[in-house]
Amino acid sequence: SGWDMAEILPAGLPPVRLPPLQKLQSLESVSDEDMVNCVRSNLLDSASPTPSVETLSHAFLPHKFVNHSHATAILSVTNQENGEELCKDIFGQKMGIVPYIMPGFDLAKRTLEVFQQDPDVDGLILLNHGIFTFADDAKTSYEYMIDAISVAEKKLATGKRHAFKSVSVTPRLKNVSSLAPIIRGVCVSQGERIGNEKIDLRNKLILESRTTDRILEFVNGKELERYSQAGVATPDHVIRTKNHPLILNLSTITEPANYLEHVKKSVKVFQEKYDSYFRRQVKNKGLAKTKLDSIPRIIFVPGFGLFGLGLTRNDSVIAADIAESFINTVRGAESIGKYKSLNESDVFDVEYWSLEQAKLSSSDNQPLVGNVVAITGGGGTIGNAIAHEFSKLGAEVAVLDLDFAGNEGSYFRLACDVTDPANVKQAFEKICKHFGGLDIVVSNAGAMYQGAMEDVSDETLRKSFEVNFFSHQTVMQNAVKIMKLQGVGGSLLLNVSKQAVNPGAEAGPYGIAKAATLALMRQYALEVGPYGIRVNAVNPDRIQSGLLTKEMIRSRASARGVDASEYLTENILGREVTAQDVALAFTHLALSQSTVANVATVDGGNIAAALR
Ligand SMILES: [Zn+2]
Incomplete structure (x- = not known):
């Protein structure tokens, strides 16, 4: 239970001893705790996850093979005012009809009786x-x-071709990269925009955005307010989407500047509704429960499409999948009648049932869960190590590069030439579409240019400045724009170089551009700090990578009259510094919430390159 059927492994299908479970059918009632205890103690492998809450329904039916699904077309015919008569009419004697009962022992028992x-x-x-x-x-x-x-499906095909009477809606803000960060920021901060306060890195959400003709037909429907708020298609969905989606109608907003206020207001109203539903239900049922967060998990935007929200990218995709399946269920239902869901009391029982909540992963407590990091030069040795370390902390990772040969992880890859501003802009738009926004940027791409200053051509020097200075400026400009739209701070990290403070022989074309980048870091730190955006840098030295190749190491070593391994270990610690060391400096700065305009030196110790 709780596995993705597309990639389920045997471990997700825990086998149980059948006869002891079948014996339970003679009992009048069994508590949830007893049911779980009984199912768990009959596992063939004690290390298995807890089997589905519907295990007993499968166990009580006498057949060797039992299939169960929440098929959309079935839900379209059952989720009607007259669902029961309709099903009798459609399926005749072939199928028995079980009234709605919450999953668990009682449902299993009723299923067997029918x-x-x-x-x-x-x-x-x-x-x-x-x-x-x-x-x-x-x-x-x-x-x-x-x-x-x-x-x-045949029955649904006899219904109306157009289930939703659409109205034409055109929000002014068509671009997802202008809208998603605003929504994300409001949802992250629960409506409170963060000024000078320390920002909680946790509890951020990822947004998956989708637009198709089918989605648009639904969200542009005249009666969207009625059918979209009717409730979940099957109770199980509530733990991932809540019972109601948020409708964000932006068609009346004419000034982009007013979008933020409108989103804030809409989210606030949604949260108040959710909170009062919770208060009402715990009061009626006399329960002591802890309220879940009241942030929407599905957002419908007329004229635009939908957003799925979740703690991880995976969760946001699941929410969006459920939203699309909800749309299909409602479309079917409305083509032959009127969509009707459960009452809120039944929905609450499932949403706050500990056995349902157990389906959600509880491992999402790493410090950067819900944070989106973009890494330029992400395809190289150092970029790959940075991606790996951020991913280990729970962050969602986008890597930007022209070549991903050195990149091993399953990150969101974007082909991007950081020296082409149009290309960079496009890449950041794609990140907003894929994740909803951006929290951390590691501007890491760089390239080595060498030569004595008295001989070097302007062309070489300008080329170095393009990649080692201007690309950082372009990346930061784009990132700041998104972070300001979100309004929940952010972290900008630059890979500078020890060359910025400690020139090496013939490394002028590279080091001088890097020195400008160090100044750029400090300038940004000053300018965007008041928005909670922290800017810091890492100065690595002598790290084996695509930039400092084996060949280059040999030539630099021989210029200094040492061999390659001596060259790499020529530092106070006397050992080679690795790409992972650099990556850890970046994650450290991303987590250090009061550190600004700092340069973390990663070189094993070199007093001449130490910052004062
Ligand atoms: Zn089910």
Whole structure:
């Protein structure tokens, strides 16, 4: 339970001993704790995760093969005012009908009772929930499932072609990179924009944005307010999307400057509604529960599309997937009638059921979960090490480069020439579309240019400045724009070089551009600090990488009359400094919340290059 079916492994399908679980069907009632205890103690492998809350429904049905799904077409016909009659009409004698009951022992028991009333059925329709089919061989059970869904689809095909009467909506802000960061910032800070206060790096959310004709037809519908707020398609979805999505209608906003106020207001209203739903339910049920956060997980924007929100990119994609499946369910339902979901009391029981919450991963407590980091030069040795270290801390990673040969992780890769401003702008737009915004930038790309200053051509010097100075300026400009839209601070990190403070022979073209970049770092630190955006740098030296190749090491070593390994260990510690050491300096600066305009030197110790 809780696994992605696209990549589920045997470990996600924990086997249990069947006979002891079947015995439970003779009991009148079983508490959740007893049910979990009983299921867990009958695991064949004690290290398995806890099996699904629907295990007992599978166990009680006498067939060898039991299939269960929450198929969209089935939900379109069950989620109706007259769902029960409609299903009887559509499926006739082939399927039994089970009224809505929360998953668990009671549902398993009721499922069995309905089956026993007519053991000839191919399966059971669970109102407002899904469908079971069963047989003594896998193929037949699977075919019953497909047949029943096809019958439901056929019924839906007889309905209206256009379920939603659309109105034309055109928000002024069409560009996702202008809108997503505003929404993300408001959701991260729960409506409170952060000024000089320390920013909590945790609890940030990732936004997945989607636009298709089907989504637009839905969000531009005249009755969006009614059908989108009717509630989840199947109870299980509530833990990932909450019962209601937020509608963000921006079509009346004419000035982009007013978008922020409108988003803040809308999110605030959403949160107040959620909080009062929580208060109402705990009061009615006399329960002591801790409220979950009240930030929306699905946002519908007429004229624009939808956003899925989650603690990780994966969670945001799941929320968006559920939103699309919700749209399909509602479309089907509205084509033949009116979509109707559960009452809020039933939804609350599932949302705040500990056994459902257990499906959500609890491992998301690393310090940078929900933070988006973009790394230029991310395809090289050092870039790859930086990506790896940030990823280990839970951050979502985008790597920008022209060549990803040195990049091993499954990061969001963007082909980008950092010396081309249009290219950089595009890359940052893609990051906003993919993650909703940006929190940390490691401007790491650089290239070595050498030569004695009295001989070096202007062309070489200008080329060095393009990559070793101007690219940093372009990257920071784009990043600051997004971070200011978000309004929740940020961290800009630059890979400078010891050459910026301690010139090496013939390294002028490189070092002078890097010295300008060091000044750039300090200037930005001063200018964007008041927005909570911290700017810092790392000065690495003698790190084996694509920039300092083996060949280059040999030539620099021989120029100094030492061998390559002596050259690499020529520092106070007397040992080679690695790409990982540089990466750890970057993560350290990203986590050091009161550190600004600092240069972390990573060179094993070299007093001549030490900053005073
Ligand atoms: Zn189910």
